[in-house]
Amino acid sequence: MINNKNCIIRLSRYKNALVRFKTLGFIKIFSEYLADAVGGTSAQVRKDFSLFGISGNKRGGYQIDALIAKLNSILGKNEVQKVVLVGAGQLGSALVRYNTFEKEGIKIIAAFDIDPAKINPKAPTPILQIDEMARFILKNGVRIAILSVPDSAAQQTLDMLVKAGIKGVLNFAPIELKGTNDCIINNVNLAVELENLIYFVNVTAKATV
Amino acid sequence: MINNKNCIIRLSRYKNALVRFKTLGFIKIFSEYLADAVGGTSAQVRKDFSLFGISGNKRGGYQIDALIAKLNSILGKNEVQKVVLVGAGQLGSALVRYNTFEKEGIKIIAAFDIDPAKINPKAPTPILQIDEMARFILKNGVRIAILSVPDSAAQQTLDMLVKAGIKGVLNFAPIELKGTNDCIINNVNLAVELENLIYFVNVTAKATV
Numbered sequence: 201m202i203n204n205k206n207c208i209i210r211l212s213r214y215k216n217a218l219v220r221f222k223t224l225g226f227i228k229i230f231s232e233y234l235a236d237a238v239g240g241t242s243a244q245v246r247k248d249f250s251l252f253g254i255s256g257n258k259r260g261g262y263q264i265d266a267l268i269a270k271l272n273s274i275l276g277k278n279e280v281q282k283v284v285l286v287g288a289g290q291l292g293s294a295l296v297r298y299n300t301f302e303k304e305g306i307k308i309i310a311a312f313d314i315d316p317a318k319i320n321p322k323a324p325t326p327i328l329q330i331d332e333m334a335r336f337i338l339k340n341g342v343r344i345a346i347l348s349v350p351d352s353a354a355q356q357t358l359d360m361l362v363k364a365g366i367k368g369v370l371n372f373a374p375i376e377l378k379g380t381n382d383c384i385i386n387n388v389n390l391a392v393e394l395e396n397l398i399y400f401v402n403v404t405a406k407a408t409v
Numbered sequence: 410m411i412n413n414k415n416c417i418i419r420l421s422r423y424k425n426a427l428v429r430f431k432t433l434g435f436i437k438i439f440s441e442y443l444a445d446a447v448g449g450t451s452a453q454v455r456k457d458f459s460l461f462g463i464s465g466n467k468r469g470g471y472q473i474d475a476l477i478a479k480l481n482s483i484l485g486k487n488e489v490q491k492v493v494l495v496g497a498g499q500l501g502s503a504l505v506r507y508n509t510f511e512k513e514g515i516k517i518i519a520a521f522d523i524d525p526a527k528i529n530p531k532a533p534t535p536i537l538q539i540d541e542m543a544r545f546i547l548k549n550g551v552r553i554a555i556l557s558v559p560d561s562a563a564q565q566t567l568d569m570l571v572k573a574g575i576k577g578v579l580n581f582a583p584i585e586l587k588g589t590n591d592c593i594i595n596n597v598n599l600a601v602e603l604e605n606l607i608y609f610v611n612v613t614a615k616a617t618v
Binding site: 205208209212213216217220237238239274275276277281283290291293294295297298300301303304306343344346351367368369370374375376378384386388389390391392393394395396397398399400401402404405 | 414417418421422425426429446447448483484485486490492499500502503504506507509510512513515552553555560576577578579583584585587593595597598599600601602603604605606607608609610611613614
């Protein structure tokens with residue numbers, strides 16, 4: 201088990217870049233190209249790959265198809281990953297319809313909400329009552345959830361998810377949730393990302409006046 | 410100028426946590442509480458604050474109101490930050506209506522799209538033709554843009570934005586864009602975040618079988 205989050209994020213990025221190179225007609229690729237595509241160094245690319253026993257050919261580089269297959273296998277993408285989403289508000293609904301997930305082999309198989317007006321079991325991705333969530337997760341063996349509820353409901357919803365057997369949560373609620381031994385949390389706080397950008401743009405502007 | 414991205418991200422998180430503590434009726438707070446709320450250590454909290462000349466009182470802790478005001482000033486939030494969004498698809502539309510941005514003093518003042526069917530200058534956040542973008546950015550002195558276009562259009566759109574004077578971009582297109590001296594990029598790749606989570610949940614499951 202390679203326990204380095206940044207390394208896994210880079211593998212995802214290499215894989216996305218490889219898919220694009222393939223679309224452009226490439227059959228083989230050098231680590232330098234991949235490094236350039238994701239903004240790293242070729243030494244880093246080779247080091248990341250070597251951790252998983254992937255080696256290229258100094259003259260010919262890496263075979264793109266074989267490399268994509270290997271990365272998909274490492275990233276657990278040989279089968280479709282079933283995911284549930286909790287909180288079918290504006291952001292949640294957009295994530296349900298976000299076709300990049302499907303392209304990446306990630307399928308949101310149901311969404312859950314507390315608001316009766318949002319319930320729609322017949323939608324392409326059914327939107328169900330939150331009471332049905334635990335049973336649904338168990339029945340379908342779902343281990344990953346996307347959380348897009350208001351911050352005030354986030355911790356309570358997380359507790360329900362963990363109790364139902366969820367092992368990983370991508371959290372969009374604007375509150376920092378903490379992982380446990382039983383469940384990994386990836387916090388994506390869009391307002392924090394934007395604030396961070398605003399800070400650097402502002403300080404750069406001041407520095408150049 | 411404090412040039413440490415992680416430190417700024419932590420300041421954003423402290424500030425969000427402080428707002429929540431304030432809602433709960435707190436007037437003062439100790440670094441330990443803040444550390445606990447964002448998942449760090451109290452030493453880190455004090456170190457981050459000291460970089461900006463903020464010091465607490467060993468007995469009484471920090472005054473919440475004064476601390477929020479100071480953090481808002483550091484993060485450039487004393488005034489509303491005007492932002493444009495490019496790409497009014499599912500995700501872009503959700504971001505336009507994402508009320509957490511408004512709560513944080515970030516206002517998307519216009520969205521732009523290439524699809525004539527999406528144009529709606531009379532919407533609460535007007536959706537305008539992409540031809541009008543450069544003039545709009547210049548006229549309104551906008552420096553920050555959110556990019557939510559397909560990956561195939563991302564680089565070209567970025568070039569247009571930089572030419573129009575944009576200094577910071579929050580990129581949701583599923584492609585890694587690179588910043589320049591003129592423009593900072595924050596890449597938020599939702600599929601990569603989710604893949605990363607899937608990887609760790611899978612390896613943990615394998616390790617415990």
